[in-house]
Each structure stands twice: as C-alpha cells, then as structure tokens.
Amino acid sequence: MDLERLERRARQVVESDGLVRLLAGIWLVAHGLFNYDHRHVWAPILAIQVLLWSTESIRQRFTYPRIGYVRFRPSKTWIRVTAALVLIGAYAFAGVLDYSRFDWFAPAYLGVFLAIVVGIWAYRSGSWIDFVFAGLCLVSGLVGLRYTAQGADDGYVTAVQFWALGTLPIAVGLGQLLIFLRRYPEPTEGAANVNI
Amino acid sequence: MSTSELQEGLQPITELDRVVHEPARLAILALLYVVESADFLFVMRQTGLTRGNLSSHLSKLEEAGYIEIEKEFLEKKPHTMLHLSDKGRDAFLAYRESMQQILGDLLP
Numbered sequence: 001m002d003l004e005r006l007e008r009r010a011r012q013v014v015e016s017d018g019l020v021r022l023l024a025g026i027w028l029v030a031h032g033l034f035n036y037d038h039r040h041v042w043a044p045i046l047a048i049q050v051l052l053w054s055t056e057s058i059r060q061r062f063t064y065p066r067i068g069y070v071r072f073r074p075s076k077t078w079i080r081v082t083a084a085l086v087l088i089g090a091y092a093f094a095g096v097l098d099y100s101r102f103d104w105f106a107p108a109y110l111g112v113f114l115a116i117v118v119g120i121w122a123y124r125s126g127s128w129i130d131f132v133f134a135g136l137c138l139v140s141g142l143v144g145l146r147y148t149a150q151g152a153d154d155g156y157v158t159a160v161q162f163w164a165l166g167t168l169p170i171a172v173g174l175g176q177l178l179i180f181l182r183r184y185p186e187p188t189e190g191a192a193n194v195n196i
Numbered sequence: 197m198s199t200s201e202l203q204e205g206l207q208p209i210t211e212l213d214r215v216v217h218e219p220a221r222l223a224i225l226a227l228l229y230v231v232e233s234a235d236f237l238f239v240m241r242q243t244g245l246t247r248g249n250l251s252s253h254l255s256k257l258e259e260a261g262y263i264e265i266e267k268e269f270l271e272k273k274p275h276t277m278l279h280l281s282d283k284g285r286d287a288f289l290a291y292r293e294s295m296q297q298i299l300g301d302l303l304p
Contacts, residue, residue, distance in 0.1 A: 007230035013242065060271065068238025069275065070231050187237065 007072075008126060016062045016069060018176025024050045025170030032162030035155050066184035078134060098155075104148035107157050111141015114165065133165075140165055144169055208298050215260045216291040220245055221253050224281065225288045228263060233279035254278065262287055 030047035033040045064070075074080075090113055097106055115137035122130030144157045216222055223243045228234065234242075240250050257263040262284030266277045280288070 003226070003230055006226060010227065010231055010242065064235075069235040069270070070238045071233045071277075073232045089248070196233055 006068070006125065010070065012071065012125060012127075013067060014063065015057070016176065017059070017180045018173040019055055019058060019063070020173070021169040022045040022173025022177060023055060025166045025168065025173060027051055028162050028166030028169070032159040032166060035162055038155070062181070065186055066180075083181035103154045105145070106154040107144025107148055107161055110158050110161055111137050111139070133168060136168065137165060164189065201269065208294055208301075212227050212294055212298075213287055213291050215256060215262065216287055218253070220249065221257055222291075224250070224257065225262065225284060227263060228278060229288050233266075233277045235275060239244040239278060257284065261285075262285075 027044065027047045030043040033043040048189045081085055094106070094109065095102060095110060115134045117133040118130060122134050140161045144161050148154050216225060220243065223245075224239060229241060236254075237249070239245075240247060240255075243250065244270055245253070254263065254265070258265055260283075261281055263278055264281050266279070268275050268277060
C-alpha cells in the first residue's frame with residue numbers, strides 16, 4: 001500500500017475542482033500588469049491576498065458540499081520556509097536583473113523559474129496538463145528571449161509572457177470547474193452529517 | 197516440522213487485528229491515515245461504501261477506539277468530522293508491518 005500515492009490521490013479529488021489552476025492563472029495575469037508597468041505593483045499583491053482568502057471560502061461553498069469535507073496536514077515548516085525564501089530570492093534576483101545590462105535575459109529567467117515551480121507542482125499532482133504547462137513556460141522563455149535579443153523591452157515581453165501563460169490555466173481551470181459541478185451535483189441537506 | 201513449529205509459523209496470521217483486517221475498515225483507516233480529518237460524505241465517496249455500510253463500519257472502528265468522531269459547526273450547520281486516533285494510527289501501522297512480514301515470508 002503506497003500511502004504517499006494515496007494521499008496524492010486524495011488531494012487530486014479536491015483539486016479536481018480546477019480552482020487552483022483558475023486562481024493561479026488569474027494571479028499570472030495580474031502579475032503581467034505589474035511587469036507591463038511597475039506602477040501597478042498593487043495588482044499581484046492584491047491578487048495574492050484575494051486568492052489566498054478566496055480559495056478556501058469558494059471551496060467551502062462549492063467543493064466540499066459536493067465531495068465531502070477533508071483537511072490535509074499542513075506542509076512541513078521547512079518546506080514552507082524554503083519556498084518563501086526561494087520566492088524572495090527569485091524576486092530579488094529579478095529586480096537586480098531588471099536594472100542590469102542583462103535585462104534582455106529576463107524572459108528566459110521567468111520561463112525557467114515558472115517551469116521549475118510548475119514542474120514541482122506537476123510532480124505533486126501527477127497531472128499531465130501541468131507537465132505540458134511547465135513545458136510551455138520553458139518555451140515562452142525561449143520565445144521571449146528572441147524578442148528581447150532583438151531589442152524589445154523586457155518589461156513588455158515578460159508582461160505578454162505572463163498574460164499568455166495565464167490564459168491556459170484559466171481556461172483549463174474553468175473547464176475543470178464546469179465538469180466538476182456537473183459530475184458532483186450538490187447533495188441533499190445533511191448528507192454529510194449522518195448520525196454514526 | 198512439529199505441530200508447535202507449525203503453530204509458531206502461523207501465529208502472525210492468526211494474530212492479525214481483525215478490526216483492521218476487514219477490507220472496508222482497512223480502506224477507511226488507510227484514507228483517514230493520509231488525511232488529517234474528513235467528513236462522512238468524503239469517506240463514503242472515496243471508499244465507495246454505501247451509507248449504511250460505512251456507518252456500521254465507523255461504529256465498529258469507534259468502539260475499538262481507532263477513530264474519533266467530532267461534531268462541529270460549519271457555516272452554522274452541524275457537521276461530523278472523522279479522524280484517526282493515536283490508537284488507530286498505531287493499529288494501522290502495526291497491521292501494515294505484520295502484513296508486509298507475512299507476505300514477505302510467503303513469497304518465494
């Protein structure tokens with residue numbers, strides 16, 4: 001009995017609502033706004049706040065009443081600390097890159113970074129769509145690099161990169177959400193509260 | 197092989213925890229082992245058991261002290277959450293170890 005795989009499958013059941021993909025896509029689009037014009041720094045910050053708050057409340061309203069309520073053990077502290085440090089490091093490096101003479105390299109950096117993050121997520125979720133998305137992140141980096149090498153503004157190129165990459169998870173997430181809602185109709189009142 | 201040696205060889209099988217050994221209860225315990233807690237509907241959907249069947253198995257697991265049932269309120273609605281007790285966790289791991297040992301010994 002592979003308990004790790006069993007836990008992954010239990011998580012997949014909850015994630016089959018497509019919300020994580022949908023909200024990740026929205027965040028990518030919001031981040032693109034910041035890359036396009038740094039005055040829109042509020043966009044990704046606001047998006048992450050809203051998304052963190054809304055994921056669980058949307059699930060409480062739509063997901064759990066359909067498939068049942070489940071709580072997973074939170075990730076280990078060292079994993080969360082490492083993820084936060086990597087994210088801070090990634091932003092710091094992006095900032096340095098932006099003001100250096102290597103700013104033309106920004107699309108490739110973004111593509112590789114997103115491919116690694118999505119690749120880790122894909123390994124965890126076991127979904128082929130996420131592996132495809134990780135591949136597309138890499139491809140976007142190469143395509144973007146081609147434009148910046150020709151003199152295009154790196155902020156504009158990475159913004160387009162964010163917007164293009166954001167549309168795929170939004171489309172997939174929306175599709176998944178619709179399938180989920182059809183597959184799991186809301187059960188009758190009290191179905192989850194059977195007296196044992 | 198003497199009778200006592202044979203009995204000794206079969207002992208791990210006869211000593212298996214029968215509360216855990218039943219397939220439906222094993223499925224419930226395995227599911228509750230990998231999550232922190234889940235409600236009746238989630239366990240029912242994931243194990244494929246019927247409402248009555250699941251209810252009866254949960255009662256047996258609760259009697260054995262392997263699971264704990266908590267009533268709570270979610271958005272002002274009563275809600276029943278299930279989670280594995282420490283005793284249940286130990287019993288599940290002990291069963292898993294015994295089965296691995298027994299199957300390991302049986303395989304050529």
